[in-house]
Amino acid sequence: MGAAVFFGCAGIAFGPALALVLLTVAAEPLRVIILVAGAFFWLVSLLLASLIWFVSVHLSDREDAKLQYGLLIFGAAVSVLLQEVFRFAYFKLLKKADEGLATISEDGRSPISLKQMAYVSGLSFGIISGVFSVINILADSIGPGIVGIHGDSPYYFITSAFLTMAVVLLHTFWGVIFFDACERRRYWCLGVVVASHLATSGLTFLNPWYEASLVPIYIITVCTGLWAFVTAGGSFHNVLKCLSCKQEADSRVMMYSALRVPFEE
Numbered sequence: 001m002g003a004a005v006f007f008g009c010a011g012i013a014f015g016p017a018l019a020l021v022l023l024t025v026a027a028e029p030l031r032v033i034i035l036v037a038g039a040f041f042w043l044v045s046l047l048l049a050s051l052i053w054f055v056s057v058h059l060s061d062r063e064d065a066k067l068q069y070g071l072l073i074f075g076a077a078v079s080v081l082l083q084e085v086f087r088f089a090y091f092k093l094l095k096k097a098d099e100g101l102a103t104i105s106e107d108g109r110s111p112i113s114l115k116q117m118a119y120v121s122g123l124s125f126g127i128i129s130g131v132f133s134v135i136n137i138l139a140d141s142i143g144p145g146i147v148g149i150h151g152d153s154p155y156y157f158i159t160s161a162f163l164t165m166a167v168v169l170l171h172t173f174w175g176v177i178f179f180d181a182c183e184r185r186r187y188w189c190l191g192v193v194v195a196s197h198l199a200t201s202g203l204t205f206l207n208p209w210y211e212a213s214l215v216p217i218y219i220i221t222v223c224t225g226l227w228a229f230v231t232a233g234g235s236f237h238n239v240l241k242c243l244s245c246k247q248e249a250d251s252r253v254m255m256y257s258a259l260r261v262p263f264e265e
Contacts, residue, residue: 002142006142009161010138012165013130014131015165017126028112030111030112034094034117035120037090038122038123038124046083049078049083050075052078053071053075056071056074057071077202081198091118115232119232122173122176133167137160152208159207166221169221169225173221173224174196176228177193177227181193200217
């Protein structure tokens with residue numbers, strides 16, 4: 001039973017992310033490098049947030065339960081803000097790298113677009129965030145013991161897995177929106193990304209009242225996903241064309257034949 005829960009929850013939490021990595025990242029070495037580097041940036045933000053929370057706890061009264069709970073909320077907020085700061089730092093780094101790649105390329109263009117970098121960096125933030133948030137829960141799911149035997153919710157593992165999946169997807173969407181907002185200097189979009197990240201983190205404090213936390217988080221996920229889809233250049237027409245599996249005729253062949261020099265007699 002423990003193995004079934006472990007593999008089932010791991011599949012729910014990381015199944016979509018694994019599919020995205022295999023289908024869109026693994027075949028491109030440059031995207032793999034961006035994925036790994038993005039995870040490193042997120043880890044540094046987590047380290048700094050952990051240090052701030054650790055120091056604040058040791059400087060406070062550990063016997064005061066309300067104060068410790070408030071410090072936990074404070075630590076979560078600081079962690080969110082630091083993640084967004086390091087997302088911005090990663091954007092600046094990738095922007096410089098993109099200019100360098102365009103300089104050394106033969107055609108003067110970068111081999112990867114800014115939107116692709118935004119997607120991969122957001123996915124890297126989401127994967128490493130999901131790993132750190134659910135790895136201990138998955139380890140406990142193997143056993144021994146049964147969740148809910150003392151009156152607690154028996155849906156702890158399954159809701160944690162769905163929450164992790166939402167966080168992974170949200171980071172991917174936030175990455176696309178954040179990079180586009182930085183590129184176009186749309187500061188209100190940056191504010192919405194940070195606010196939705198804070199709201200998502202704050203909703204997790206409602207657990208184990210899962211209906212009040214999981215449902216709003218998935219509403220935020222769907223809305224943010226649609227926003228990221230439009231930001232990336234998606235449209236309803238493109239969705240229909242993808243589902244119909246139809247390819248448009250390449251007009252470049254006609255242009256080439258029209259511009260071809262006629263043979264001399």
